[in-house]
Amino acid sequence: MLSTLLSLLSDLFYPHTCPGCGEGVPGPLALCDRCRDGVYHPRPFHPGSLGCPHLDGLFFLFDYAGAIQEALHKAKFEKREDLLPRLAKEWQEGVAREGRFRWQLPADVALSVTAIPTDPARRKKRGYDVPEEIFRPWAQKNGYRWEPLLQRVRPSRPQFSLSPTERKENIQGCFGLVPGAALPDIVLLCDDICTTGATLEEAAKVLKQGGVKKVYGLALASSN
Ligand SMILES: [Zn+2]
Known part of the structure; x- marks a missing residue:
């Protein structure tokens, strides 16, 4: 109740503006309708075309461009x-x-949603974990098990400044399983951005080596 009131007051005094064009956006979404239309591109994507053999499917919601790129950068x-x-x-x-991702996910198997863990130093500097904040509310609202399954076991450089080959090398061996985590049969693996797929692929490899049968990658935005 108090938080609703505070959010109403904050909307009144600090109205949200679209990160793409600066226009006011009433309601709880990030982008104005016009900017969203420019980058909204929901699509399943074949992991094979990115060279990601450990992923069983990929789903992206936006093109990584325009207003959504601006919002994620901010x-x-x-x-x-x-x-x-x-x-x-x-x-x-x-x-x-x-209508979800158009994959046939069996209803009777253990399924968990987890996020690519942010490098601890970057998380500490930011004060929050971007993929977790984007995907956890959705998982919890839909009754999916949300749990940390992966952890960083060595630091990496930010991927955005690197070439595709450098990205693969940079991320290799960065993830390990969280000790004691009970691995489900299916994991929906979430990240905010997918460019070369190297991060999702490396994380999927670790999950599969641990015994997960299927790993599907979800990204809010992708440049593919
Ligand atoms: Zn806009």
Whole structure:
């Protein structure tokens, strides 16, 4: 009740504006309708075409461009924590509109949703974990088990400045299983951005080596 009141007051005094065009956005979403239309591109994507043999499917909601790129940049590098629940809402509404991912997920197996863990040093500097903040509310709302299955076991450089080959090398051996984590049969593995697929592939490899049968990658935005 108090939080609803505070959020109403905050909307009144600090109305949210679209990160793409600066226009006011009423309601809980991040982007204005026009900017969303420019980058909204929900699609399953074949992991084979990215050279990701440990992934069984990929689903992206936006093209990594325009307003969504701007929003993610602000959330990651300009401390715009206020954008995170709005990006979470973009994901929830987009996936609901698309009827999930169009994959046939068996109903009677153990399924968990987990996020690519952010490098601890970057997480500490930011104060939050972007993939977790975007995907956890959706998982919990839909009754999926949300649990940390992966951890960083060695630091990596930020991927965005690297070439595709460097990205693969940079991320190799970065992830390990969280000790004691009970691995399910199916994992929905979430990240905010997918470019070369190297991060999702490396994480999927670790999960599969641990005994997970199927790993599907989900990303809010992708440049593919
Ligand atoms: Zn806009």
